[in-house]
Amino acid sequence: MSGTLLYAQSGGVTAVINATASAVITEARARKVKVLAARNGILGALREELIDTSKESAAAIRALAHTPGGAFGSCRVKLKSLEADRAKYERLLAVFKAHDVRWFLYNGGNDSADTALKVSKLAAEFDYPLTCIGVPKTVDNDLAVTDCCPGxxxxxxxxxxxxxxxxxxxxxxxxxxxxxxxxxxxxxxxxxxxxxxxxxxxxxxxxxxxxxxxxxxxxxxxxxxxxxxxxxxxxxxxxxxxxxxxxxxxxxxxxxxxxxxxxxxxxxxxxxxxxxxxxxxxxxxxxxxxxxxxxxxxxRHLASKTDLDQALAVGKAAVQYALKGMNATMPVIKRTSDSPYRWKIEPAALEKVANHEKTMPANFIRKDGYGITASARKYLEPLIRGESPPPYGRDGIPNYVALKNVAVKQKLSVWRG
Structure with missing residues (x-):
C-alpha cells in the first residue's frame, strides 16, 4: 500500500499512551504501511521533525506497551481556527505532501480531536488525499461519546x-x-x-x-x-x-x-x-x-489491565479506520454490559467529539455532594480491574524501553513559525 502514516502524541501523557502507539505501529507494520512519528506532537509535524519508526526493532515496539511517558514526545500546542492559523495548517499540509503522508493519527483529547478535524477539512479544500483519525487519550475521562478514555x-x-x-x-x-x-x-x-x-x-x-x-x-x-x-x-x-x-x-x-x-x-x-x-x-x-x-x-507499574486492553484496541482500530478511508473519525469505546463488564470499539465522527466535554453525571454524585453513588461505582469499578505489571530487572526497577527515534531527512525549508 503506497503512502505513509504519521502518528503524533498530544497533551498530557498517560500510563498507557505508548501502548496505543505500540498498537498503531504493530498494526501498520502488519499491513506493510510505513509509520513516521512526529517529535513532540504537532510541533514536530510543523518543524518537519519526523521519526522513522521502521528503525525500531519489533521487541522495542512491543516494549512500548509497558512503558509510560510519551515515547516520541508530546506538546501542549493548540492550533486556532483555519482562518486564524492558516499558515500553520498549510505548513502541515506541505510537510504531509513532502513525505507522502496519506494517514494522520493524532493521539490526544478534545483539542487534538479538533485539530485532526480541521486538518481533514484543509486537506479536502486542497484536494489532497489525507485521512485524519483522532485517537482518544486522557486521564481526565472528559471526552464526549466514548464510554471512557484510555489512560x-x-x-x-x-x-x-x-x-x-x-x-x-x-x-x-x-x-x-x-x-x-x-x-x-x-x-x-x-x-x-x-x-x-x-x-x-x-x-x-x-x-x-x-x-x-x-x-x-x-x-x-x-x-x-x-x-x-x-x-x-x-x-x-x-x-x-x-x-x-x-x-x-x-x-x-x-x-x-x-x-x-x-x-x-x-x-x-x-x-x-x-x-x-x-x-x-x-x-x-x-x-x-x-x-x-x-x-x-x-x-505504569499499577496500570489497569482493562485500560491497557482498551489503549491497545483504539490504536489498532485507528489504523484500520485510516486504511479504510474513514476520515474525521475516532475509535471510541462502547460499553455493552455492566455485569459482566463488556465493551467494544466503534467509530464516532470527530465533530461529535471535538471541543465537547463530559463531566460527571448528576446521579454519580451523592446527594450531599461529598461522595459517589452506586451508579458511579458500577461505572467506575470495571475500569480499574485487572493488573498488567511491567517486567522488572534484577535491580528491582521496571525494564522500560527508550527508542532510538531516528529522524528522517528534512525536505523543506526550516519553519520559522
Whole structure:
C-alpha cells in the first residue's frame, strides 16, 4: 500500500499512551504501511521533525506497551481556527505532501480531536488525499461519546489504591497524630479522578470520607463542619479534592497565578495544601496532604489491565479506520454490559467529539455532594480491574524501553513559525 502514516502524541501523557502507539505501529507494520512519528506532537509535524519508526526493532515496539511517558514526545500546542492559523495548517499540509503522508493519527483529547478535524477539512479544500483519525487519550475521562478514555482507568486505579493505602496509614496514627489527610486529584472541570478515589472505600465510614468535585461549588464553612463531624465519629478524616474545585462565584480555589497555557487553561495545583491549611486554622488538628500530580498519570507499574486492553484496541482500530478511508473519525469505546463488564470499539465522527466535554453525571454524585453513588461505582469499578505489571530487572526497577527515534531527512525549508 503506497503512502505513509504519521502518528503524533498530544497533551498530557498517560500510563498507557505508548501502548496505543505500540498498537498503531504493530498494526501498520502488519499491513506493510510505513509509520513516521512526529517529535513532540504537532510541533514536530510543523518543524518537519519526523521519526522513522521502521528503525525500531519489533521487541522495542512491543516494549512500548509497558512503558509510560510519551515515547516520541508530546506538546501542549493548540492550533486556532483555519482562518486564524492558516499558515500553520498549510505548513502541515506541505510537510504531509513532502513525505507522502496519506494517514494522520493524532493521539490526544478534545483539542487534538479538533485539530485532526480541521486538518481533514484543509486537506479536502486542497484536494489532497489525507485521512485524519483522532485517537482518544486522557486521564481526565472528559471526552464526549466514548464510554471512557484510555489512560483514565490506570490513573483511576492509582488514585483508588493510593487513597486506600494512605487511609490505613492515617487510621494507624490518628489517636496521637494526624487527624485529617487531603489527597489532590487531577481534574480541571470534570471530577472523574476524584470520584475514582471513592472506590477506596465501600461505606460512609470508609475513606475517603469526603470528595470535593469541580461539578459542585466549594463551600468552606460546610466543608469544615463536615470534617469536624467525621473526625468526631470515625476518629480521622480522609479528603479527596479535585484540583479544579471552585467557589460559588466560579473562582478556582487552587489558582496558582501562573498565567495561562496555549489552551487558555489556568495552571492549577495546590488545592490540597490550601484545604489542609484551612482545616488546621479552623479546627486546630494536625493535617497531612499530598499532591501526586504526574504520579497519577505515569504509574505504569499499577496500570489497569482493562485500560491497557482498551489503549491497545483504539490504536489498532485507528489504523484500520485510516486504511479504510474513514476520515474525521475516532475509535471510541462502547460499553455493552455492566455485569459482566463488556465493551467494544466503534467509530464516532470527530465533530461529535471535538471541543465537547463530559463531566460527571448528576446521579454519580451523592446527594450531599461529598461522595459517589452506586451508579458511579458500577461505572467506575470495571475500569480499574485487572493488573498488567511491567517486567522488572534484577535491580528491582521496571525494564522500560527508550527508542532510538531516528529522524528522517528534512525536505523543506526550516519553519520559522
Amino acid at each position: 483514565f482507568g490506570s490513573a483511576a486505579k492509582y488514585t483508588a489504591v493510593s487513597v486506600r493505602e494512605c487511609a490505613l496509614d492515617v487510621a494507624a496514627m490518628a489517636e496521637t497524630s494526624t487527624k485529617v489527610f487531603v489527597y489532590e486529584a487531577m481534574g480541571r472541570h470534570a471530577g472523574w479522578l476524584a470520584a475514582a478515589g471513592g472506590l477506596a472505600g465501600k461505606t460512609v465510614d470508609d475513606a475517603p470520607h469526603l470528595i470535593l468535585f469541580p461539578e459542585r461549588p466549594y463551600d468552606e464553612a460546610d466543608f469544615i463542619a463536615q470534617v469536624k463531624k467525621i473526625v468526631a465519629r470515625v476518629g480521622y478524616c480522609v479528603v479527596v479534592a479535585s484540583e479544579g474545585i471552585r467557589t460559588a462565584d466560579g473562582k478556582f480555589v487552587a489558582d496558582a497565578g501562573g498565567g495561562k497555557d496555549s489552551f487558555g487553561h489556568t495552571q492549577l495545583g495546590g488545592v490540597a495544601s490550601f484545604l489542609a491549611g484551612r482545616v488546621k486554622d479552623q479546627l486546630g488538628m494536625k493535617v497531612h496532604w499530598t499532591l501526586p500530580d504526574y504520579l497519577q498519570r505515569s504509574a
